[in-house]
Structure formats: C-alpha cells, structure tokens
Amino acid sequence: DTGVSQDPRHKITKRGQNVTFRCDPISEHNRLYWYRQTLGQGPEFLTYFQNEAQLEKSRLLSDRFSAERPKGSFSTLEIQRTEQGDSAMYLCASSPGQGSYEQYFGPGTRLTVT
C-alpha cells in the first residue's frame, strides 16, 4: 500500500501528558499537511511542509503543538501538556506539488484526552 500512513491510529492519554503522532506521506510527495477534525466538522488546517521546511502554521496551532519533517520524508506532530480540548482526529495529507494541488489523506490518529 503506497498511500499515506499514520501511527498510532488511536491514542488515549491523560490530561497533561505529551503525545507524538507520526505521518508517512506518499513517497515523492514534497508537500505534507496536518489537519485537525472534530465531530461534525470538516478538517481544519494546522500546518504545512514543503520538503523539510515548515512554511505555514495556523493560529489553531498553539505553543503546545510542534511539528517536524526532519528529512523531508515522514513528519511528527507533538502535543505537549495535552488538554481535553485537544481531543480530535489528527489527519495528515500529502500532495505532489508542482502544479498538482490535490491532497491525499491518511487514516488519521484519533486522540482522546481524559
């Protein structure tokens, strides 16, 4: 399967703990995106990488959130000191770039903060 993969698929954590999610994009896609989706809503943009450079962050991405894409391949999203409001589906997408703007999503990581 050469689609976008995410790990873990589900994460339950206690408030105040740190969590880290991983995304492996479609190979050779140089653009990678993180979105957050809550129940009954469409995904909301969090941040975007072109290769290893993080080029934009949404105002939704508080200081507790950090994302990396160290070698321009996989990416990680870390949430520090989790809060109950962080409970959501975290989605990763990749895009070929170079004039093609469609985005392909992974299965998501469902985070529950208790």
Add this chain to the structure above:
Amino acid sequence: QKEVEQDPGPLSVPEGAIVSLNCTYSNSAFQYFMWYRQYSRKGPELLMYTYSSGNKEDGRFTAQVDKSSKYISLFIRDSQPSDSATYLCAMTRGGGNNRLAFGKGNQVVVIP
C-alpha cells in the same frame, strides 16, 4: 462568515436515486475544488478534483463548478448503499500554500 458553507443536514435517499450535494464559498481566489468521501472514523478519500469552472464526470460521479456564483456541486447517479458516508467539499487557491478549506460535510444514507 465561513469561507466554505455546506449544509450538514443528513440526506436519506432510496437506492438508485440521484444524490445532489452542494457548497458555496466566499473567497473568489479559490481555483481548485475537491470532493472527499469519509466513512465513519476513517480519513477522507479523494473522489473528484477539478480546476476552475466546468463539469467533470468520473463513473457515477459528476462534479460541477460555477465560479461566477461561487457554487460547486456533486452528483451521484444510481446511488448504492456503499455510497452511505459523509461527503466533504474542499477548495484551495493553489500556488504557495495550498491549504484546503473544507465544508462541514453532508451525511448521506442510501437506503436499500
């Protein structure tokens, strides 16, 4: 006003009917339009990708874009129970950061 409006009301149709979904948007800079299908607790799956105004057909699916009215539509012909899912419209300016702006999604139920 949200960038993309999609009436989230659930839609139930009998098997074989035509499903009609639509979104409106406010940002005239949007040029690339997508429809995604999302099954419960899964990631969105790209169904249709179109550029600017016009129609695009792929099997039972037809996407329409009317940029002058800032209105896009998705039609599903001969609907099947397996089409039961949430359908999300999404759009982007293209260019540098092509972040997607999404509608809330329409839950569709096709009744056998």
